[in-house]
Amino acid sequence: MKGAGRAVAQVAVPVPVPRLFDYLPENASAELPPPGSRVLVPFGSRRLVGLVMGHSQASPENRSNLKPIERLLDAGLIAPPLLELIDWCARYYAFAPGEAVNLLLPGALRRTREFREPPPGAYELTEKGREASLKRAPSQAEIRDLLAAGPRAREELLEHAGTEVLRRMESGGLIRASDSDPQPEAVAGPELNAEQRAAVAAIVHHRRRFSSFLLAGVTGSGKTEVYLQAARRLLRGCGQVLILVPEIGLTPQLVRRIESRLGHQAHVYHSGLSEGERLACWQAARSGRARVIVGTRSAVFMPLVQPALIIVDEEHDGSFKQAEGARYHGRDVAVLRARSAGVPIVLGSATPSLESLHNVGQGRYQMLTLSRRAGAARQPRWRIIDGRGSKAELHPQLVEAMQRHLAEGGQVLLYRNRRGYAPVLMCAECGWQADCQRCSAHLTVHQRQGRLQCHHCGAQRPVPRRCPDCESPELLSLGAGTERLEDCVVSACPDVPVHRVDRDAMSGKDDFEKLLETVRGGTPCVLVGTQMLAKGHHLPGVTLAAVLDVDQALFSADFRAPERLGQVIAQVAGRAGRGDRSGEFLIVTRHPEHPLLEALARGDYLTFARSLLEERTQAQLPPAQALALVRAEAHEAEAARTFLVEAGRLLACRGLEIHGPLPAILARRGGYWRFQLWLQADNRAALVNRIAERLPALHELKSARRVRWHVDVDPLEL
Numbered sequence: 001m002k003g004a005g006r007a008v009a010q011v012a013v014p015v016p017v018p019r020l021f022d023y024l025p026e027n028a029s030a031e032l033p034p035p036g037s038r039v040l041v042p043f044g045s046r047r048l049v050g051l052v053m054g055h056s057q058a059s060p061e062n063r064s065n066l067k068p069i070e071r072l073l074d075a076g077l078i079a080p081p082l083l084e085l086i087d088w089c090a091r092y093y094a095f096a097p098g099e100a101v102n103l104l105l106p107g108a109l110r111r112t113r114e115f116r117e118p119p120p121g122a123y124e125l126t127e128k129g130r131e132a133s134l135k136r137a138p139s140q141a142e143i144r145d146l147l148a149a150g151p152r153a154r155e156e157l158l159e160h161a162g163t164e165v166l167r168r169m170e171s172g173g174l175i176r177a178s179d180s181d182p183q184p185e186a187v188a189g190p191e192l193n194a195e196q197r198a199a200v201a202a203i204v205h206h207r208r209r210f211s212s213f214l215l216a217g218v219t220g221s222g223k224t225e226v227y228l229q230a231a232r233r234l235l236r237g238c239g240q241v242l243i244l245v246p247e248i249g250l251t252p253q254l255v256r257r258i259e260s261r262l263g264h265q266a267h268v269y270h271s272g273l274s275e276g277e278r279l280a281c282w283q284a285a286r287s288g289r290a291r292v293i294v295g296t297r298s299a300v301f302m303p304l305v306q307p308a309l310i311i312v313d314e315e316h317d318g319s320f321k322q323a324e325g326a327r328y329h330g331r332d333v334a335v336l337r338a339r340s341a342g343v344p345i346v347l348g349s350a351t352p353s354l355e356s357l358h359n360v361g362q363g364r365y366q367m368l369t370l371s372r373r374a375g376a377a378r379q380p381r382w383r384i385i386d387g388r389g390s391k392a393e394l395h396p397q398l399v400e401a402m403q404r405h406l407a408e409g410g411q412v413l414l415y416r417n418r419r420g421y422a423p424v425l426m427c428a429e430c431g432w433q434a435d436c437q438r439c440s441a442h443l444t445v446h447q448r449q450g451r452l453q454c455h456h457c458g459a460q461r462p463v464p465r466r467c468p469d470c471e472s473p474e475l476l477s478l479g480a481g482t483e484r485l486e487d488c489v490v491s492a493c494p495d496v497p498v499h500r501v502d503r504d505a506m507s508g509k510d511d512f513e514k515l516l517e518t519v520r521g522g523t524p525c526v527l528v529g530t531q532m533l534a535k536g537h538h539l540p541g542v543t544l545a546a547v548l549d550v551d552q553a554l555f556s557a558d559f560r561a562p563e564r565l566g567q568v569i570a571q572v573a574g575r576a577g578r579g580d581r582s583g584e585f586l587i588v589t590r591h592p593e594h595p596l597l598e599a600l601a602r603g604d605y606l607t608f609a610r611s612l613l614e615e616r617t618q619a620q621l622p623p624a625q626a627l628a629l630v631r632a633e634a635h636e637a638e639a640a641r642t643f644l645v646e647a648g649r650l651l652a653c654r655g656l657e658i659h660g661p662l663p664a665i666l667a668r669r670g671g672y673w674r675f676q677l678w679l680q681a682d683n684r685a686a687l688v689n690r691i692a693e694r695l696p697a698l699h700e701l702k703s704a705r706r707v708r709w710h711v712d713v714d715p716l717e718l
C-alpha cells in the first residue's frame with residue numbers, strides 16, 4: 001500500500017446527486033483506469049456502471065472510507081474530447097455529472113448484466129453459400145441471390161426473410177457478418193442553382209476547420225441538396241458526417257435520400273430503436289465504420305473517430321432541447337462539438353431561430369441564404385380570411401377554396417394544433433366547465449373514445465351525460481380540435497378521403513409513414529392535423545394549405561409565442577405548391593389586422609424574424625440576454641415559493657437580475673404548483689458561473705427537500 005495522496009478515480013454514476021464519486025483502483029497493484037473508462041462500481045447496496053471522468057488525490061482519512069472499483073469493463077471507451085464536451089455541458093446546463101453516463105453510453109452499456117452482442121449490421125455470402133443448392137429452401141435462396149452482388153444491410157435482408165432464416169444461414173456457414181458497410185450506389189442530385197452552389201462552396205472551403213453556417217432557405221429551396229452535396233465532398237477519402245434531425249423528421253424517405261446521394265449506408269440513431277440497434281449504431285460510429293450517422297438530439301454525443309461535417313436540419317425545432325434530466329440543447333451542443341473537432345457545421349432552416357439569427361448578427365455564424373424555391377416550384381399565394389362574423393368551424397371562404405383545389409386535382413392540408421374533438425366542455429345552463437382536478441387546464445373532449453382527457457397530466461374520465469353542478473343535460477362542446485374538423489371536412493367534401501394526422505390517429509409505429517406514402521400517390525384528399533403536418537415533409541400534391549388557430553398564440557403570455565407562430569405559419573405555407581402546380585395559403589383569424597400577421601404576409605420570414613429579434617432586444621429578453629430558470633414544484637404552493645425565495649437570495653450578485661418567484665404559465669400540473677425564478681444577465685458566462693458556483697449551496701437548502709426543483713439554462717418552456 002502506498003501512502004497518503006495516492007490518486008483515486010472520479011467516477012460519474014447514474015444517480016441524481018450533483019457530484020462525482022471517488023473510487024480506489026481494483027486492487028493494490030492495479031493502475032487507475034484512464035478517464036473515459038467504463039467501470040463497475042459498488043454504490044450503497046447496489047452495483048452500477050459508471051464512467052471514469054478523471055483522477056484526483058484523496059486525503060488519507062477519506063481514503064479509508066473509499067471502496068475499490070469492482071471491475072474495469074472497457075478502458076478508455078470514451079475519447080477525451082467527448083469527455084471535455086460533457087464536462088462543459090454539465091457545468092453550463094447545471095446537470096448532475098452522473099447524467100454523463102446516460103448521455104455518453106447507449107442503454108446496453110449502462111447495464112450491469114452482460115449484454116448480448118447485437119446482430120451484425122450487414123451480411124455477405126461465404127464460398128459455401130455461393131455454391132449451396134438451396135432448392136428446397138426458397139427463403140434462403142432469395143437471400144443468397146440478394147447477396148450475390150455484394151454485402152447488404154441486415155435491415156434490408158429482413159424485408160425478404162425472417163431473423164430465423166438469417167440465423168440458420170449464418171450458423172450453417174452460408175453467410176457471415178460483413179465488416180464493410182454495403183455501399184448503396186451514389187446517385188447524382190439535381191444540378192445546383194447559383195445560391196446553392198455558393199452555399200456548398202462556402203461550407204467545403206472550411207474543410208477541417210471550424211465554422212458555423214446558418215443555411216436559411218425558404219421551404220423547398222433545396223437546403224437538403226446543399227447538405228448532401230457538401231457532405232459528399234467532405235466525405236471523400238475518410239471522415240464521418242453527423243446529421244441531426246428533429247424527432248419527427250427522421251423518416252425512411254429522408255434516410256433513403258441521404259444514402260442514395262452520399263453512396264454510404266446511413267446509420268440511424270433515435271429513441272425508437274431497440275437497445276441492440278442503438279448499440280450497433282454507436283459501435284459503428286466509434287469504430288469509424290459508420291461514415292454517415294443520422295440521428296435525433298441524443299446523437300450529438302455519438303463517438304466519432306473522424307468527424308468531417310455536422311449538420312443540424314430544422315435547427316429551430318424545439319425537440320432539440322431536452323426537457324428532462326440533462327436539459328441540453330442539441331443544436332447548441334453540436335456547435336461546440338464542431339468547434340472542438342475543428343470541422344464545419346451547418347444549421348439549416350426555412351424559419352431560423354432567433355438565437356441563430358442573433359448569432360449571425362454577432363458574427364459568430366455565417367449566413368447562407370437560399371431565397372427561391374428550387375426547380376419549378378413557386379411560393380404560394382397568401383390570403384388572410386377574416387373569421388369574424390362566421391360561426392362555422394370551417395369558414396365558407398375556406399370551404400370554397402378547398403372544393404376548388406380538390407376539383408382541380410389538388411390536395412389540401414389544414415393545420416390545427418389541438419388534438420381531440422373540442423378543447424372545452426361547458427354547461428349551457430350554469431356555465432360549469434370540465435376542468436382537470438390536478439392541473440390548471442380544461443379537459444379536452446375526445447368524442448371517438450367518449451372521454452375527457454387532460455393533455456397535461458393524462459388524466460381521463462368518461463364524458464358526463466349531465467352537468468355535475470346543475471344536472472342539466474345540455475352540455476356544449478366549444479371550439480374545434482382535429483377530430484371535429486375531420487367531421488366538418490367530411491361533410492363539406494364528401495367525395496374525397498379525409499385523413500386525420502395527430503398522435504391519436506397515428507399511434508402505430510408506421511402509421512404516419514404509410515399515410516405519407518398514400519398521400520404522395522397524388523389523388524385528391526384532405527389532411528387535417530397538428531404539428532406532425534407542419535414539419536418538413538415533401539408533399540408535392542398539396543396545393544392548398546391553411547392554418548386555423550392563430551388567435552390564441554397572438555395573445556399568449558409566452559414571449560416565444562410570436563416566434564413559434566411565425567414558424568408554424570411559414571412552415572405550413574411551405575407545404576403548399578411544392579410540386580409543379582402553384583399553391584395557395586390561407587390563414588383564418590378573428591384578428592386579420594394583427595401586426596404580426598401583416599408582417600408575415602407582407603414579406604419573407606427573415607424580415608419578420610429580424611423585427612421580432614429587435615423587439616426581444618428592446619425588452620431585454622433572450623437571445624439578447626442570457627436567461628436561466630430555477631423551477632420548483634410542490635403540492636403546496638408555499639413550499640415551492642419559499643425555496644425559490646431562498647434560492648434567489650443565494651444566487652443574487654452584481655450583474656445578475658433576478659425576478660420572481662413567478663407562477664409558470666401552466667400554474668399547476670399533475671397536482672403540483674409550479675413556480676419559477678428568472679435569472680437574467682447580459683453576460684452569459686457570468687450567469688453560468690454564478691449558477692455553477694451556487695449549485696451545491698442550493699442543494700444544501702432545507703427548503704429544497706420539500707420540493708422538486710431544477711435549473712434550466714436557455715429554457716424554451718415557461
Ligand code: ADP
Pocket residue numbers: 190191192193196217218219220221222223224225226374375376536538
Ligand atoms: P428543402 O430541404 O429546402 O425543403 P429540398 O432539398 O428537399 O428542399 O428540395 C426540395 C425539392 O426540390 C426536392 O424535390 C429536390 O430534389 C428539388 N431540388 C433541390 N435542388 C434542386 C435544383 N437545384 N434543381 C432542381 N430541383 C431541385
Ligand code: ZN
Pocket residue numbers: 427428429430431432467468469470471472
Ligand atoms: Zn350546469
Ligand code: ZN
Pocket residue numbers: 436437438439441454455456457458459669670
Ligand atoms: Zn391534468
